[in-house]
Amino acid sequence: MRPDVHQRLHNFEVRALGMPQLVTVVFGAAFSQADSVPPEWGQGWGAYGERLGSHLGTSLAESTANFALAEALRVDTKYYPCACKGVWPRVKHALISSVTARAGEDGHRVFSIPAVASPYAGGFATLAWYPARYGAKDALRTGNYNFLDSVGMKLALEFLHPVLEKFHLH
Numbered sequence: 397m398r399p400d401v402h403q404r405l406h407n408f409e410v411r412a413l414g415m416p417q418l419v420t421v422v423f424g425a426a427f428s429q430a431d432s433v434p435p436e437w438g439q440g441w442g443a444y445g446e447r448l449g450s451h452l453g454t455s456l457a458e459s460t461a462n463f464a465l466a467e468a469l470r471v472d473t474k475y476y477p478c479a480c481k482g483v484w485p486r487v488k489h490a491l492i493s494s495v496t497a498r499a500g501e502d503g504h505r506v507f508s509i510p511a512v513a514s515p516y517a518g519g520f521a522t523l524a525w526y527p528a529r530y531g532a533k534d535a536l537r538t539g540n541y542n543f544l545d546s547v548g549m550k551l552a553l554e555f556l557h558p559v560l561e562k563f564h565l566h
Contacts (some may be wrong), residue, residue: 397468397503398472398498398500398501398503399472399474401482402542404463404466404467404472407474408459408460408462408463410460411462411463411474412455412456412459412460416458416549416552416553417549418429420455420545420549421448421451421452421455421501422448422451424451424545425444425448425450425451426444428447428450428451429443429444429447433447433531434526434527434529434530443463447450449525450522450525450526452521453524453525454516454518454519454520454521454538454542457463457513457518457521458514458516458518458542459515460517460519460520461477461510461513461514461517462510462511462514463510465509465510465513465514466497466510468492469509469510469539470497470499470510471496471506472497472498473498473501473508473510473511474498475490475493475550476493476498477489477552477553477554477556477557478490486554487551487554489554490547490550490551490553490554491547491550491551492505493534493550494511494513494543494546494547494550495507495508495511495512496508497510497511505555508545511527511546515540515542515543515545515546516535516536516539516542516543517539518538518539519535519536519537519538519540519541519542520535520539520541522534522535522538523535528562
């Protein structure tokens with residue numbers, strides 16, 4: 397059954413600012429700090445703050461694009477863990493869920509434009525605050541990383557869902 401508007405807004409909030417996403421943002425900024433990306437920002441706490449803000453901005457742009465596209469196309473992009481048993485069926489479910497969404501009142505699976513396009517929206521959003529030397533090629537690369545991150549997040553949610561539910565973190 398398709399979630400109502402309140403459930404969809406709550407799902408957007410969790411996707412944009414929920415604990416799993418905030419952990420991803422903090423660690424993503426730490427990896428960018430370790431790799432000094434972009435190098436123009438330097439090192440130190442101030443530079444980490446810029447990278448943290450950048451990762452948060454990218455996440456918000458991606459989540460907003462996902463929500464807006466899902467609303468426009470009337471698909472449900474929330475991740476639903478598999479009811480199946482076994483590691484490989486659950487991995488397969490998470491991978492398929494990375495490029496599909498639920499549609500209609502019966503929840504049938506369709507190709508998910510929001511799931512595929514929104515990571516690139518986040519990548520292109522970075523061009524608004526990254527140094528001027530960065531361009532479309534860099535935004536596409538960031539979009540690729542964002543998409544792989546979303547696949548990894550679905551794999552993590554598949555196996556960590558019971559723990560997250562227990563502590564009301566998802």
